[in-house]
Amino acid sequence: MNRLQRIVLRVWQAARDHPIAVITWVIILVGWEVAAHIVPESTIEQAPLVPSWEYVFNDSLKALSGGWTHDFWAPVPQTGGESTYLGAFLALADHTQATVVRLGVGLFFGVTTGVATGLAVSYFAWLRMMAWAPLNLLRMFPLLAAIPLFQFWLGGTLKGTTVFIGFGVWVLLVVATINSVSNVPDRYIESARTLGASRFHTYRSIVIPAAIPELRTGLLLSAGLSWSLAVGAEYIGATNGLGNILSVAEFTTNTGRMMIIAVMISVASLSSFFILNSLFNRLVRWMPKAPASVRLNRVTTTARSLGGAPNE
């Protein structure tokens, strides 16, 4: 059996095992196509309100190759080259890569500094008293509305977008870390203290590891949030990235392209969710295995949280 046959067999088995999922997908895809044909025609030429699949894959997708500017691997339409699917995928990958870099850097610094700040605030009572009011204010801060402010301060560069993403993630993780620490069962702390551990030793080797499992939700939320923030920041001020080509698509009312980008963002966001989740699972491999019902519940909760970030 060759590779292709194996893949086909796998897909067929998955479809057979999950008939309801297959039916759902068929309804969505067919329903979309039906909608494309029954909605009134748009007043703007070349911009259907609901683009049909044929329009999406032929016109919109191929036209994306216009964004490919390197003179290797695929022809460059800007200098008279042909529009190709390869060029379209390369352009899409190029912009995705730009967004992923911003997001990765911002997410990394946001998570590390956020957790560090949360741990410090939890440990020092004076810091807690100092930080309480500003933190609660920041939690409610409309992040997307602050994009112009960040751009004004730092420019629409890599620095500007990463600092912005990092800031949003930082706020989320500080609050999540403080909550996780306060949820550590007293009995672990008391047991450690009567075994002779100092307050600092108890914090370092008991409170922090005990708080980690609770950080999962905050961490996965931050993955979803960082995508919203990255795309939002690029949408307003960046010369590349998925958010940037989305704003271009809006400018040309290219509905098909908007759809392609939206799907791309969803796929990327979902991947980052699974990557973070599996990294996290390795970190907490000592945890008792949750029963299947709890696990399922956890996945649906986090999947839901991915859909809409709280600061939007």
Added chain:
Amino acid sequence: MVQENVESRSANDVTFDSLWCVFEHRSGRLVHALEDVSFTVPAGQFVAVVGRSGHGKSTMLRVLAGLQPPTMGTAAIDGVPVLAPSAERSMVFQQDTVFPWMDVRDNIEFPLKALGMPKNERLAISDRTLEQVGLTDFADSWPRELSGGMRKRVALASVMAAGSNVWLMDEPFGSLDYFTRRNLHELLLEIWRETHKTIFFVTHDIEEALILADRLMLVRDGKLVHDMPVDLPRPRDEDVRASPEAVSITKAILDELGIEDDSSEIDTSEADS
């Protein structure tokens, strides 16, 4: 043997001196968790603290552990007042307190790490302790891979490794089944015979108290209402526990703790929940 006892007695007497512990309930009512409690326990004694739930047994242990400051009076070990938790007075809790992110050996070595002991010394102690509690083959296991009884052995081993002279055990075996509990009684008595630590063992199980203790303290409404020796021969097997002496102790406990007004107790607890 006797000589040894006398020596250690002068070293580590545990005393409560007119100790009060008063809490403010959410309703604003003052709750006397402990009321004017005084006693002296010589080093090496096995004391069972018996009483109903919510009558102050656990508070007594928490004060001794340094987890709960008294409102008035002092708790002291060898004349030194208890002010904060210390490895001198380790506690085995009713709930599972084995740290789930450390394997069994790391759990046992935790108090030694807290002391900053070098690795080879820690290893020697944890090896010996693992053998004493019968967990040598499980040194690398995660707590989630162990049964409840085995996790209690780990908790016990951590306290042993900490080198405490006073062990505070707050209904440690309460959640275990009868047979596991009996095995752990055997283990605890064996270790106690070897080390002669001072043990405070809180329980509401009269049989458990009779199996284990030298001395019984009955606590009711925060007051130490009865303090009596358990002069039964060891081992305290079924025959000993069925002897007239044992039965009269059981009767005394039941009289003192007021079995007769049990119905009113049930009524209030139901109203609470």
